[in-house]
Amino acid sequence: MAERISIGVEGTVELSPERVFRYLEYGGSSPSKPVLEKLKVLTPMARKLAQSRTLSRICGVGEAVNLHKNDLPPPIQGASFLAFGLITVGHAIEEETERLRETGRLLDSMILDALGSAAVSELGERLAYRLFDWAHERDLNASRAFEPGSGASHWPLENQRLIFVNLHAEEIGVRLTSHLLMRPTKTLSFLMGIGSEVEQAFTPFSCQGCKRLDCPYRYEEKHALAKALRTPSKALRRGKEQ
Numbered sequence: 001m002a003e004r005i006s007i008g009v010e011g012t013v014e015l016s017p018e019r020v021f022r023y024l025e026y027g028g029s030s031p032s033k034p035v036l037e038k039l040k041v042l043t044p045m046a047r048k049l050a051q052s053r054t055l056s057r058i059c060g061v062g063e064a065v066n067l068h069k070n071d072l073p074p075p076i077q078g079a080s081f082l083a084f085g086l087i088t089v090g091h092a093i094e095e096e097t098e099r100l101r102e103t104g105r106l107l108d109s110m111i112l113d114a115l116g117s118a119a120v121s122e123l124g125e126r127l128a129y130r131l132f133d134w135a136h137e138r139d140l141n142a143s144r145a146f147e148p149g150s151g152a153s154h155w156p157l158e159n160q161r162l163i164f165v166n167l168h169a170e171e172i173g174v175r176l177t178s179h180l181l182m183r184p185t186k187t188l189s190f191l192m193g194i195g196s197e198v199e200q201a202f203t204p205f206s207c208q209g210c211k212r213l214d215c216p217y218r219y220e221e222k223h224a225l226a227k228a229l230r231t232p233s234k235a236l237r238r239g240k241e242q
């Protein structure tokens with residue numbers, strides 16, 4: 001069984017201040033007034049420049065290409081299905097970031113770079129919650145999203161190859177270099193395990209478990225409702241809609 005999910009959110013990124021502050025390293029505080037003023041101008045620019053595209057594929061574990069079960073992250077070695085995800089916002093944001101840097105507008109460049117990271121994170125989260133829904137509609141659990149090389153995933157970077165061999169990344173203009181770097185740079189890849197033997201994750205993305213406690217980008221969502229309910233995606237969206 002294989003299924004492709006198109007989440008249809010291309011071209012629309014919200015870029016909430018809370019998310020953008022995280023990538024500006026203002027996790028728990030508000031940026032200075034000059035930064036906030038620049039954000040007012042650069043946020044609409046980032047929305048315009050974002051060429052958002054997503055790709056995902058769900059397949060039975062036995063159908064995954066080049067998969068050695070021991071290579072899976074331990075929490076999903078008993079999964080029945082694997083969901084591969086790839087998200088990009090294209091080249092335009094990074095090109096403009098570079099142009100700003102080269103012309104000496106370093107603060108603008110730094111803020112636009114953070115907006116690009118926030119955009120890809122927002123789209124990745126939306127795709128991951130759609131995958132949560134796919135699992136819950138079948139009365140199955142879904143794991144966190146494991147990003148190759150991420151400190152919280154404990155899943156080596158080499159596993160980018162597994163993700164890319166199981167997705168047609170070229171369909172959304174993404175490629176993997178020989179050094180396992182994704183191009184465009186504002187791109188996110190992940191693997192999620194789905195099945196009754198998988199423990200339901202509270203949220204798909206979290207820094208929980210990463211040893212880098214001093215990391216400026218550290219983020220752990222604390223949402224009591226999500227922790228209390230088995231279907232966090234629906235609960236979280238209801239919370240946001242209110």
Ligand code: SF4
Pocket residue numbers: 150151152153206207210211212213215216217218219
């Ligand atoms: S704490 Fe920093 S290094 Fe660790 S997973 Fe989070 S963002 Fe990555």
